[in-house]
Amino acid sequence: MEHKTSFFKALYKMKPLTQTPSNRALRLLVLSFGFSILETLVLIFKGPPGTDVFAHYYYLDVLSHHGIVLWNNFWYEGTYLFANYSITPYLIGQILGLKITEFLVTLVTLSVGFLFSLPNGDSQDQRYFFVTFLVIWPFSVESGDLAYLSGVAFAAVSLFAYYSKKRVLYLITTALSITSSPLATGFLAIAVFSIEIHRTFSCKKEGNRALANVFASATAVLTRSYYIVVLEVQVVVVFILELAFASSNFYPFFASDAAIIIVFSLLSIVLSLKGLQDDSKSKHPFIHPLAVGFALYLAISVVLMVIPTPVGANMNKLSEISLPVSLYIATKVMKKVRLRDNAYTNRTVRPYLVGSIALLVLSAYWTYSEVSGPLLDAGQAYRQSQPSYWSPAISFLRAHLKPGFRVEVVDTPTHAEAYFLPAAQIPIVRGWFRQADFPNNELLYRSNLSDKKYLSWLHNTSAAYVVLTKGPYDFSAVKEATLLASKESALKEVYRSQDITIYRVPYPLPIxxxxxxxxxxxxxxxxxxxxxxxxxxxxxxxxxxxxxxxxxxxxxxxxxxxxxxxxxxxxxxxxxxxxxxxxxxxxxxxxxxxxxxxxx
Known part of the structure; x- marks a missing residue:
């Protein structure tokens, strides 16, 4: 049974909201939406601090005391600040506060997901997708990545405006998205381009639906689609800014990240071709938006694996929606093969059954690995997030650190040191953005870290002291912490408290x-x-x-x-x-x- 939603239609005047699902499906969607809001509130205001949250606290602190500045001598031996990175979420956060901003942008994403679910709730596979998305997305706040969460929120509204053909709203929200997170806007571009390709093929006559016309259609989309052209103009602006404020930093793909992205994408493409081809009006399944989208995602990821860029392994951010998408694909595939072959035991069905299970297991692991870190170390993360945890070290360094030298802090999972020490005007060797560690601090990620190499690196970075906490440590700092605690270390202990030990670097070199x-x-x-x-x-x-x-x-x-x-x-x-x-x-x-x- 379908109910016209004149209220939503009058309020938003957007075409996707023309009907709601049956009462039973609607109740499930509303309950899921309400539960997702409760999840978000608990995780943000009562949960452990997110992985990146202290980097954003520091950016807000700089914005509060210095305004919009473009350079920062207190992180990573000098690095750009607000020049080639997000600015929009910090302007909002300056007014509302970080946690309120984080909650609101997450709420926007959830709300758009809920509104999209209304006309699709009676479809079982789509209902699985939306319910799973609403339940899982709140855990993305545990990344603490305010910029990305904001970018996704604006990108979600952009996608809604795209479906509703609201060009002005689309223009505004894509601009806000790209000034929040170019990565989120990149995912939006993949989605819009895939849908445009699908629509272009669907409008062609039967005789023109040939594989050879893929490139011609893609060219037409790139040059004639208003929605793609808007993104292209904004990408050009970002590219110019990247040229002006270029750095040698890059985010490498670790073997596990690369393997997961490749296997997940290939499974998704193959299963999409099997389970989703009847969704397309074209006889050619390769133009289904999901198949095109995953092919584009895989191609871009492979290019970034070969060509080092600051984006790099950030492509694994797709993990945060991988489980809902996998569930949707697997449900469609199994429904189709069951209807066609009448039994899951049929030999033609087994590869798709195995593939669907593999996709679900892989996406579940991928999602868990990305959001579980702060939750597993919640107790210690909370302690490291308190000013009192760092105040003894700050007091010692203020008394003993001479101008022109830095402090190396053995990296923690919360990266809280990236906020508390620079906010106290103490320059640190690192900060917190993984891509900024490469190439200057790449040594810390190698298995052959020795005392001699470590000491040389400390001299090159003008470090005069090293601060070691009791742990736990970021995976890049485990070898460093082990080396400092061993007898091989040439560094002398000069301070010890309940949680922190400070070592002095022999013969440090000034900046x-x-x-x-x-x-x-x-x-x-x-x-x-x-x-x-x-x-x-x-x-x-x-x-x-x-x-x-x-x-x-x-x-x-x-x-x-x-x-x-x-x-x-x-x-x-x-x-x-x-x-x-x-x-x-x-x-x-x-x-x-x-x-x-x-x-x-």
Whole structure:
């Protein structure tokens, strides 16, 4: 039985909301939606802190005290801040607070999922999809990734606007999505492109539905579809920003991530061809949106496995909706083969039965592995999230750390150190974004970490002290923690409390050397006394926007900064954005201008 939803239609004026499911299905969807809201509230306000949450606390802290700044000397030997990363969620978070913002963007995503479910609730396989999505998505808040969650929320509204043909709303929400999370917008682009390809083929005459026309149709979609063109324009803008604020950072695919993405995508494509081909009006199953979408996702992932980029293994974010999608595909496949072959024991059915089970098991494991970390270490995560946990270390470092040196904190699962120490004006070697660890801190991920290599790395990063907690540790820090606790370590223990041990690095090298004395390190500025006009090594990642008070800067082979011909006396380096330097930075990334940055 179908009921016209004039209320929703009048409120939203959107075409997908033209009917609701039967009363029984509607009750299940409403209960699932209500339960998902309750889940979200509990996880955000009573659950352990998410994996990335303290990085976002730090960004909000910087925004609160300094406004929109583009450079940060307190993380990763100098890194861009707000320049080539999300800005929209932090502007919202500055007004509402991080937890309220996190709740609202999750609520938006859940609400869009619920509204999409209304006209599809009587279909058993689609009902499974939406109910599973509503129950599982709240656990995505345990990632603590405010930027991605915000991007997904705006992308979800964009998808709703796309189906409803609301062009202005689509334009606005895609812009908000890409300024929140380009990755989320990338997933939106895959979805919209796949649907557009499907619609293009469905509109063609029977004789033109040939595989050879895939590329012609794709070209037509890329050049004629308003919705795709909007995304293309925004991608071009983001690409220009990436050129201007380029870095050498990349997020590698670990073997487990690559294997899961490849196997999951291939299984999804094969099973989609078997179970979903009758959903398409075309005789060619390869143009079903899910089959096209997974093919695109796999192709992009493989390219990113070969070409290092900051996106890299972030492609595994799809895991957060992999189980609902897998359940939908498996249900459709098994329904079809059961009707066609009348028995699950038939030999033609067994491969699809095994494939469906494998897809469900793999997606369940993938989802669990991505969201379970904070929940498994909830007690320790809560302790590490308290200021009192870090205050003894901060007090010691404020008393003993000289200007011009950094502190290495052995990484914790909460990454809380990335907020508490920099917020106290203590520069740290790392921070928290996995892609920013590569290539400078790649040593920590290797199995052959030795005391000699570790000490050399500490000297190269200008670390004067190392802070070690009782644990647990991030997987990248287990070898480091083991080495510090062993007798092989050359570092001397200088402080111990109930939770934290601090070691001193022998003969540390300052951020600016040699023949200098660093006076002050600020967010965008370094002030130092120079005693010689010789070329200086600056342990700061090179940027075309860094300007010396005298002399010139160039990029070293390691990606750090060389300071040529500084004047004797008090000198400084500061980050300075001008449109002239912006254009020069684009030219430098394209290889048409030099890497020379001089005063003025």
């Amino acid at each position: 600016v050397s040699p023949n200098t004395k660093v006076v002050r390190v600020g967010l965008e500025t370094i002030v130092t006394k120079v005693y010689s006009t010789k070329t200086l090594m600056v342990s700061i990642n090179f940027s075309p926007f860094l300007v010396p008070s005298s002399g010139c800067l160039t990029k070293s082979q390691s990606g750090l900064t060389l300071w040529h011909n500084p004047k004797v006396g008090v000198d400084s380096l500061h980050f300075s954005f001008t449109w002239r330097r912006f254009l020069g930075a684009i030219g430098y990334s394209l290889g048409v201008t030099s890497n020379l940055s001089c005063r003025g």
